[in-house]
Amino acid sequence: MYKLLIALSLAIMTAFGTTGCAVTSGQSSVGEFVDDTTITTRVKARFAEDKTVSAMRINVETLKGVVQLSGFATSDTEKTHAAQIARNVPDVKDVRNNITIARSN
Secondary structure (H helix, E strand, O other): HHHHHHHHHHHHHHHHHHHHOOOOOOOOOOHHHHHHHHHHHHHHHHHHHHOOOOOOOEEEEEOOEEEEEEEOOOOHHHHHHHHHHHHHOOOOOOOEEEEHHHHHH
């Protein structure tokens, strides 16, 4: 239930955060910007629903259908699984996995 609330919160924040925004540099249309925002929201929601991936430590950005992941994971497994989740979201063309593994000392 907690992860569902996080997913809904992320979706709402993304929707309100993009309202009235102009098309960003490098994008060809408003429709493409909306599609990228939808992809980002879907990836974040799936992270929030998954027990092995932290939606709070991993950042998601999308440009022209290419998802870029950044932030920190606690293991190689979490990093790999995050990329796999992103690849399975509809309309994702590619995933750039720039997540850093944060090893505890």
